[in-house]
Amino acid sequence: MNSASATGDLSPDEFRTAAHAAVDWIADYLESSGEYPVRSRVAPGDVRAALPSVPPQHGESLDSMLRDFHGTIMPGITHWNHPAFFAYFANSASYPGILGELLTAGLNANGMLWVTSPAVTELEEVTLDWLRQLMGLGEGWFGQITDTASISTFYALAAARERAGLDIRTKGMAARPDVPRLRVYCSEHAHSSIDKAVIALGLGHENLVKIPADEQFRLLPDAFAAAIAADAAAGYIPLAVVPCVGTTSTTSIDPVVDVVRIARQYGCWVHVDAAYGGVAAIVPELQYLMDGVDGADSLVVNPHKWLFTPMDCSVFYTRDARALKQAFTLLPEYLVTSTSTEATNLMDYGIQLGRRFRALKLWMVLRAFGRDGLAERIRFHCELAREFAGMVHFEGGWELTAPVTLSLVCFRRAPEGANEEAIARLNAAIMERVNARGRVYLSHTKLASRYTLRLAIGNIRTDREHIELAWRELREAAQFVETSGERRE
Structure with a gap:
């Protein structure tokens, strides 16, 4: 007890x-x-079978919970x-990241609005600007922390859809003959999160065009140019393209410079998936990996992959924060504050309202190392x-x-x-x-x-x-x- x-x-x-x-x-x-x-060596259902099927009637001690953590949970890890x-x-x-996570849990701050915890918003802004500088990127990027690259990519394609000027936010896409097919392009080796984002945004999975790769598994610029030209000629709208800096299967580097050049001819949003490879640009001799990224519209990197930061911590950057905000902002009366028009309210830039203080652990990792x-x-x-x-x-x-x-x-x-x-x-x-x-x-x-x-x-x-x-x-x-x-x- x-x-x-x-x-x-x-x-x-x-x-x-x-x-x-x-x-x-x-x-x-x-x-x-x-x-x-x-x-883990457990079989499916082993952990569940070892746990009570009904909740406890009376409170139990933390000591007993830790014993069960070691005896029941750990074998399933x-x-x-x-x-x-x-x-x-x-x-x-890493140790500094774990310490940051512990302090985050203790504070239990919700950074949905600037006023609900100013440090949550402003530390996130500072920390992500530090990371931008570490990767050798130029000025002009707006950043926010999400949970995973899947959500970051979803946000990028939502912003691209908003910038297309079709008023889909208000009118939707159903039963609208004035809205042509919207096409998204990526390498045949791109991550499945792009497929899921296309599906979730109502673009239709068949409108995700997989571009073939060369013998080193890099997207072929000529093939992309041919595909986007054919779609434009057919009356489709080239909405976005997602080159990779570190593909999931092979960590190949797509030719971002060429992709940006081709996409710009059609007003096509460029989202760079550098979830794994982006942080490698912190190494001076590897900063060339990010060549062309400053010409893109958005970028995702995951400090929880290769920057020793506990799950979950994905960083989404965009050069068009206005389009992102237009895609998601909504201000009911109960969220209006005296600083609503002066400070950054991170709730305006994504689907979630409540936001954890994820910047603290990343800030501590960057400072520690x-x-x-x-x-x-x-x-x-x-x-x-x-x-x-x-x-x-x-x-x-x-x-x-x-x-x-x-x-x-x-x-x-x-x-x-x-x-x-x-x-x-x-x-x-x-x-x-x-x-x-x-x-x-x-x-x-x-x-x-x-x-x-x-x-x-x-x-x-x-x-x-x-x-x-x-x-x-x-x-x-x-x-x-x-x-x-x-x-x-």
Whole structure:
């Protein structure tokens, strides 16, 4: 039974005791996260079955909750903080980011309006301007923090739709013969969040035009130019195009300069998806990756991917804040304040009203590491990726399947004479065995219909030993699968 204070909440002493224990555990956990199996080993329904099916009748102690956290919740956790987590896009929570998250929860501020917590809005403005400078971008960008790149992309396409001048905000799109098809363009390797945004905005999935890529998986400018010209000639409106600085499958860099030049001829909004790759521009020798971005209309980068900031923290920038505000602003009487026309009210620039104080954790990360510290860590991850690629390249029977642009390596086991179907089964079995052993966690993709393994480096605690471990695990798994004849059917 917990002890309630006069306020109705738990007592401060009970909280202090539990919170100190939790902080100590977090520090120990991050120091020893590599000792856990990376991927959770529970089966579907195991965690749910271990929990009571009805809520408690009487209050329980924080100590009992922490015991259940360790005994019931932890077995169902896949450890994204593990230094050998190489699946998807690896991320990690650094100590300053965790401290910022803790303080955010304690304040519980809602930054929907400037007046509801001025520091929430103004720290966000300052922090995102710092990040802009760190990435080498010019002046004139308006920024806000969202939860994920999916929402940031949704906002970009909503702003593009508003700027098209079709009054869709008021009249909608249904039963309007005066509204032609609105087309959105992206690489065939772009993220599925673009598909979802097109669907959610009522543009129609068939109006998302996937542009083919070259042998290095970069959007082909000539193909884009041909597609947009054909659509314009057919009476469609080219609404937006989404080039990538770091595609999801391969981290390829689309030719943003060419895309911007072509799009400008048609008044087409350019949204750059740099969710993963954008922060690499903090490294001075990698700032060329953002060439052309200053000519775009909007941009998304995700500090929660490769900038050591806890989930969730996506940054959406636009050069046309007016269009974004027109798409979303709505001011009912109960939200009118004396500063409504003087200060920035972030609720005007998106679908959500309530806003967490996400800037605090990002601000603390940027301050704790500084430009040099962040660049050093990102540079090291890219170096590790090149080293791993060298291991693959010089080992017989293995091959790289895409150029190594940043900190991701695409590769596979490809025995001489094996056909694509056999190679796919072999690599799926290798990945499953590696992941099941729990020392390393990988994911896969398909490139030109070829099954491909991905090793994504991005955890702040990943070191050379973890790359070497991954390579040992892969070779041992390949030997086991090929010797035993095991294949995933």
